Amino acid sequence: MLLVIGALEPGRRRFSELRRDIGDVSQKMLTQTLRSMERDGLVERTVYAEVPPRVEYELTELGRTLIAAVDPLARWAEEHIEHIEAAQRRHDARILVS
Incomplete structure (x- = not known):
C-alpha cells in the first residue's frame, strides 16, 4: 500500500504505469492492493x-492525507535499503x- 500511495502522489x-513505477510487484498483488484501497476510500x-x-487510478482526498505519514517511511527505507x-x-x- 505504501508504494502505491507514493506512486499515485504525483497524480492519476x-x-x-503503476506497475512500472512500483517495480517488482505481480499483477495479482497490485490488483488486490488497489481494490482494497478503493474499498477503503483511499483510491478512486x-x-x-x-x-x-x-x-x-488516483488518490482520493482521504488517500492524500496519508502522504504526510508515508513520506518519512519512504525516506527511512531509502536510507536503509542496503541493510x-x-x-x-x-x-x-x-x-x-x-
Missing part, C-alpha cells in the same frame, strides 16, 4: 468507455539451504 496513473478508479478500455536488501539475501539463502 494507469495500471501499467475511473473507467473510460474507450476501445481498448482505459482505467486510471534491508542484505537481510533479504541472508533470509533467502537460509531458505534455500533448508
Whole structure:
C-alpha cells in the first residue's frame, strides 16, 4: 500500500504505469492492493468507455492525507535499503539451504 500511495502522489496513473513505477510487484498483488484501497476510500478508479478500455487510478482526498505519514517511511527505507536488501539475501539463502 505504501508504494502505491507514493506512486499515485504525483497524480492519476494507469495500471501499467503503476506497475512500472512500483517495480517488482505481480499483477495479482497490485490488483488486490488497489481494490482494497478503493474499498477503503483511499483510491478512486475511473473507467473510460474507450476501445481498448482505459482505467486510471488516483488518490482520493482521504488517500492524500496519508502522504504526510508515508513520506518519512519512504525516506527511512531509502536510507536503509542496503541493510534491508542484505537481510533479504541472508533470509533467502537460509531458505534455500533448508
